[in-house]
Amino acid sequence: MKKQILSFILIFIAAVVVVGRNIKTVVRKEGKEWKVLFHSSNPKLWNTEYKSKNEFSELLKTAPETTKYLKLRLISQNKYVILPITKNDLNKQIKIDDYLWCGQKKSYKDKKGSAVLLGIADKNVPVTYKKRTYPILTYNRGKGLKGYAGWGFSRAPTSFCHGGQRFSWASKEIKEEVFEISVKSKKLTKEEKKKCLIKGEKLKKTVSKMQAIVYMEKLEKRKESEAKAKEIAELGKEILFLGRSIKNSQSRVKNAHFSIIKMVRSDAKSWSYRKGKRMGRKYKMSKLPQKYDRKAIRLNYISKEQKIAKIKKGFLKEVAKKEKKMKALVAKLKKLQQ
Numbered sequence: 001m002k003k004q005i006l007s008f009i010l011i012f013i014a015a016v017v018v019v020g021r022n023i024k025t026v027v028r029k030e031g032k033e034w035k036v037l038f039h040s041s042n043p044k045l046w047n048t049e050y051k052s053k054n055e056f057s058e059l060l061k062t063a064p065e066t067t068k069y070l071k072l073r074l075i076s077q078n079k080y081v082i083l084p085i086t087k088n089d090l091n092k093q094i095k096i097d098d099y100l101w102c103g104q105k106k107s108y109k110d111k112k113g114s115a116v117l118l119g120i121a122d123k124n125v126p127v128t129y130k131k132r133t134y135p136i137l138t139y140n141r142g143k144g145l146k147g148y149a150g151w152g153f154s155r156a157p158t159s160f161c162h163g164g165q166r167f168s169w170a171s172k173e174i175k176e177e178v179f180e181i182s183v184k185s186k187k188l189t190k191e192e193k194k195k196c197l198i199k200g201e202k203l204k205k206t207v208s209k210m211q212a213i214v215y216m217e218k219l220e221k222r223k224e225s226e227a228k229a230k231e232i233a234e235l236g237k238e239i240l241f242l243g244r245s246i247k248n249s250q251s252r253v254k255n256a257h258f259s260i261i262k263m264v265r266s267d268a269k270s271w272s273y274r275k276g277k278r279m280g281r282k283y284k285m286s287k288l289p290q291k292y293d294r295k296a297i298r299l300n301y302i303s304k305e306q307k308i309a310k311i312k313k314g315f316l317k318e319v320a321k322k323e324k325k326m327k328a329l330v331a332k333l334k335k336l337q338q
Contacts, residue, residue, distance in 0.1 A: 034071060035064060037090075038181040043116040043153040043165070046105050046181075047091055054178075060090045066185040068207060069196075070101065072120055072151055073180040074169055081151055082188065082196040083120055084207045086214050090183070097198050097206055098123045100148060102137060108155050113164030119152015119179070120197070125171045127157050137168060152179060228336055235333045239326065246322045253315040 037058050038046055045057040067087040073080035083096055093104045100121040107116045121137040127146045136147035137154045146157065149171035156166055167174050188196060198206055 033186050034182040034184050035062075036180060036182045037063060039075075039178065041167075041176055041178045043105065043118040044107075046103070046116075046118055060087070063087050063090060063183050064185040067183045068186075068210070069184045069188060069192075071180075071182045071184065071192075073182070074151075075178040075180055077169075079169065080195055081120060082192055084196075084198060084203065084210060085183070086210050087183075088214070088217065095123075097202060099150070099197055100137075102152070115155035115165045116153055117155060119150055119154070119168075121148035121150035122171055123148055125149040232333065232336050235329055235336070239329050239333065242322055242326050242329065246319060246326065249315050249319045249322065253312055253319065 036056065037060065038056070040050075040055040040057060042055065045055065047060050048057050049059055050057040065087060067090070068084060069082050070085040070090070071080050071082050083099060083101060085094075085096065085101055089101065089103070091103050091105075093100060093102050093106070100123060102117050102119055102121055105116055105118055108114060117137055119137055126148055127136050136157050137150040137152060149168060151169055152167075154166045154168045154173075165176075167177050167179075169177075193199070193203075196203060
């Protein structure tokens with residue numbers, strides 16, 4: 001009997017341990033699905049790299065490329081709201097159905113204080129000059145309308161920042177609180193769908209629209225990158241060709257003496273050919289005596305040194321032009337590669 005009781009107790013403990021492990025793994029998986037970007041009571045830390053004991057913030061570029069949802073959480077009361085969004089819209093003020101995501105970190109300053117706007121605004125709760133009961137979460141929109149109330153970091157419903165930074169939840173002012181902003185790229189659970197501000201078919205439509213926009217942006221970026229790659233390849237070829245031509249012209253400058261000899265000999269050949277024609281015979285072009293070189297120089301009425309200097313000057317101008325063009329091409333290439 002004792003053995004049976006002991007075996008039953010051991011089986012019960014093993015079952016509890018297994019269940020506990022499973023619960024832990026589920027919690028870990030759910031935790032990993034949401035990427036935390038911000039955890040603080042200071043909205044100025046949004047889209048910055050910061051880490052301390054109680055506060056945390058990351059750059060928005062660290063968010064997943066396939067971001068679909070954003071969760072704004074009130075830490076003290078463990079309340080949260082979810083809104084569909086894309087990675088590119090995290091640092092913008094963007095309209096999403098009847099709501100506005102304010103991620104621009106718009107700041108207000110005056111003698112009486114300063115405030116930064118960050119969070120979700122409800123378009124169904126406008127704040128006008130007559131109705132100043134709610135803290136404002138978006139900046140001024142049109143005549144008479146001061147903004148909208150909602151969830152997150154807000155400012156006073158007046159033209160001044162009375163009391164500095166304000167905090168709001170469900171369009172009502174609350175005391176200073178810590179907010180957490182996280183993003184998710186996978187599907188929402190049943191519980192999360194209940195907390196999502198947009199529900200049912202509207203949610204599906206908004207998510208699909210956003211994903212289509214993201215896909216189109218990716219296609220455009222791909223086309224741009226392909227065009228850029230082609231341009232870079234063409235520039236590279238042009239730079240290589242220019243480099244070779246600069247080397248050739250530099251070698252010409254060095255060997256200007258030999259080029260003058262070639263010119264002189266060509267002059268001599270043509271002169272001797274004309275002379276031979278007048279005399280009724282033809283000289284072979286390859287077998288001409290050296291004395292015609294001097295004769296050709298005398299015929300051109302210019303000294304050898306002057307001719308070499310003239311040729312060098314021409315080649316140097318050519319080199320300078322090509323080098324200038326090369327610098328411009330290299331600068332263009334660097335801009336494209338950035």
